[in-house]
Amino acid sequence: MTIRTASHETPAGSRSSRARRAAAALVACLAVALLILPGCTSTGGSNAETIRVGVCAGPYQDMFEQAIEPSLTEQGYSVKYVEFSDYVQPNNALADGEIDLNLFQHATYLESFSKQHNLDLASIVEVPTAAMGVFLGKAGSLDQLPPNATVAIPNDDTNLSRALRVLQQAGLITLDASVDPAKAGVNNIAENPRGLSFQQVNAEVLPTVLESVDAAVINGNYALEAGLVPAKDALGLESASNNPYANLLVTTPELLKDPRIAELAKDLTSPKVAAFIREKYNGSVIPVTAPQHD
16 A cells, blocks of 8 residues: 655646546546544544545546645645555455545445445445446457457456446347346356357456457456546446446545535535546546535
8 A cells, every 4th residue: 555645745747647647547446535623533643634535546536636636725634645456445444444535436336345344334425437348458349359259357246247237238248137237247148149258357457458358348447547548448338327336435424424524525526526527538437416505
């Protein structure tokens, strides 16, 4: 785990380098941590004016730095970014009090992970989401996809089901209609006209195996990090409409009551952030807007 501190003292070259990397990257996994009221203490010895933002691959640090951090700075907060390398650490860190918020997961993953690890976490609001897509590897184009082609997909249950849903949307497979799509596995594929075979790997390494398989279904944040442009390079992207895999801002039940979390949630779903995402990511990240209240 790497820790970086962002402030006005950060060298401009370092900041621009991170921005370029994030623009070529995407996202999965942001964990945001706030040390909020004097009475809401957290481990690590930070003060109440520090907002710790945990990030994995993806656009979230870039989004936070450019669209949200300036307003937080005006309110007297400094921001510290904590990097995570997978989808396991952010929830454990949140439960252990090392961070106070995270932003990287959808509701199905949150429910499954919390149940498996006996964690008490609370979602706040849907936030901008990096779209999962089907990317062609050795095949080069759909017409070149050979019979019995190998497709790499995530190996965790929730993202595996999500990947199968994306493959169905792309017209490559058909899932058993009697099975809940959120719980579907490879054994629930009803029609597979191309005879696709599936290679299951950790979500974060999917971009690295793309050249060795015929196609891969890659989480949007990891696709962006690898220099792919989901809106342009993907054969098919998951739909933004009624997307059950929209990312969530997640915290603990105790911090859920803090009014400053509500303010942060309002920023993440603001028209300003939505406009930033549409302009910068051009369809690769799905923005979320919510009614703004005075």
